[in-house]
Amino acid sequence: MSYVVLARKYRPQSFDDVVQQAHVTRVLCNAVTSDRVAHAILFTGPRGTGKTTVARILAKAMNCAAGPTPTPCNVCRSCGDITAGRAVDVLEIDGASNNGVEQIRELRSNIQYMPAHSRYKIYIIDEVHMLTVAAFNALLKTLEEPPAHVIFLMATTEPKKIPVTILSRCQRHDLKRIDSTHIAAHLRMICDREGIQMADRTIDLVARQGRGSMRDALSLMDQVTAGDREAVDHETVLDILGVYDEAVLPDVSQAILDGDVPAVLEKVNMLYEQGYSMPDLLTNLIAHFRNMLVLKADAGLGHLVDLPEQGVEAIKAQIRSVSPLLLNQILDVLLAAEKTVRWSSRPRLALEVALIKLVRIKPALPIDALIRRLDELQAGMGASCAGTGGLSERQQTYRSAASSADPAGDRGAHPAVASAQAEDSAGGGSSDPAADPKVLWSRMMGLISEKHPSMAPNLANAALVRLKDDTMEIAVNGSRFNHNRVKRPENLDTLTNVAGSLLGRPVKIVVRQGKAAPGERHEAQRSAAEDLKKELLSHPLVAEAVEIFDATLVDVKTP
Secondary structure: OOOOOOOHHOOOHHHHOOOOOOHHHHHHHHHEEEEOOOOOEEEEEEOOOOOOHHHHHHHHHHHHOOOOOOOOOOOOOHHHHHOOOOOOOEEEOOOOOOOOOHHHHHHHHHHHOOOOOOOEEEEEEEEHHHHOHHHHHHHHHHHOOOOOEEEEEEEEHHHHHOOHHHHOOEEEOOOOOOHHHHHHHHHHHHHHHHHEEEEEHHHHHHHHHOOOOHHHOOOOOHHOOOOOOOOOOOHHHHHOOOOOOHHHHHHHHHHHHOHHHHHHHHHHHHHHOOOOOHHHHHHHHHHHHHHHEEEEEEOOOOOOOOOOOHHHHHHHHHOOOOOOOOOOOHHHHHHHHHHHHHHOOHHEEEEEHHHHHHHHHOOOOOOHHHHHHHHHHHOOOOOHHOOOOOOOOHHOOOOHEEEOOOOOEOOOHHHHHHHHHHHHHHHHOOOOOOOOOHHHHHHHHHHHHHOOOOHHHHOOOEEEEEEEOOOOEEEOOOOOOHHHHOOOHHHHHHHHHHHHHHOOOOEEEEEEOOOHHHHHHHHHHHHHHHHHHHHHOOOHHHHHHHHHHHOOOOOOOOO
């Protein structure tokens, strides 16, 4: 006898043998038991999930000598003929090759005859969506009101192609994709019966390559065991199936997370030289990072990851210190590159560019943290520049704005500084600053412009109003923005230190809002707003936000 492939040899012969389709088999068993089986049933689902198999088992259940029964005996004449495919009362029709209206008319004429020796005449139409529109129309009336001895069982992978008029006349059962855990368990059972020596990780690999199809997994099992069943080597199976070791994906993903460009490129080069498909590698990387994101969201979602237990645990260990936002960023880049890699004439180059971009990617801040940091920036803007030894670019800008040119063309100091220098020259540098508030204020402005230039623009329109005992009152004319900045604790400390150094005793600084002409007030406000806008535009947080969200900066609203 010729060799029978595993998919046929181990085809389920009862509802209990069907793997992971209990939601369908349970309903059919109950229907058979209660004698409420529909005259037209449609089985849908992905390939290799058991649609035609379930239809054959139902046919045996209805025609078994002990039936109708949900547990056919598989020994009577009817069960034996159906199993062998020679039953005259159970006709299997290929919808792809018998899709014309003539074949349907012939079927309609034959259903009038009673079954030869069975209880029912059963028609199993596989790939029913391949029938033409005319064939469907010819089947409509017969499908709705067939003779009492006829049952139609139809199977399809594409129910959307079936007319609604046909669907409305059928009882529909949707078979689901079989997960790799159940496929692997079934393959282990077959290996035990067949005497095949295969490691668990190799069986898991074959099960995953089945992609939810039991028939595909069994076909692959036939392929990898064709040479030697005594000891199936894992590396040999990898070569036969044309796939890479499951450790490659964690290695590549870890190199991406570590920012190790050479390691990433070496892995891609190794797989490329071994002949692996670059689009397939990208697809598997997307699936791997998706699994990482799912388990990062909740460690209890392991049932949503189509991997063995050890694979799930390895991913959990890998993502322990990885941000979910970073995983989202990585998936965005990979999904955007998928079409480019798949249709590129140089897929390896396209994939390498995408992976290098991933390595260089910066982890994004959570939006609430980003907003909080921007708020902190606005609240404490400029404080970090005070007290530094050198002048930053922004400090130089402020000093330039606070300085003016003298009539002779010299770049002189601030007017207050020049005034103080002139008075010092006239008085031989011996004038007492406490005796004249104007002299004291001029000297204070000179020291502030030299040592604390970031404060100079805010004090440009200020004046010393009163110096009494140990209290110095300063009026800040112009905008409220200048007033608020001068009143900051760090700026008050600076004023206190400068005044104390000139007077030789500690003083208390009191700052109040002064007055200004409407034109001056408007100019001060406009200047302050422009300064704030420039600082915000050049701040690294704003640049980071633009990069993170791939945004375009339109405008900056200042207070």
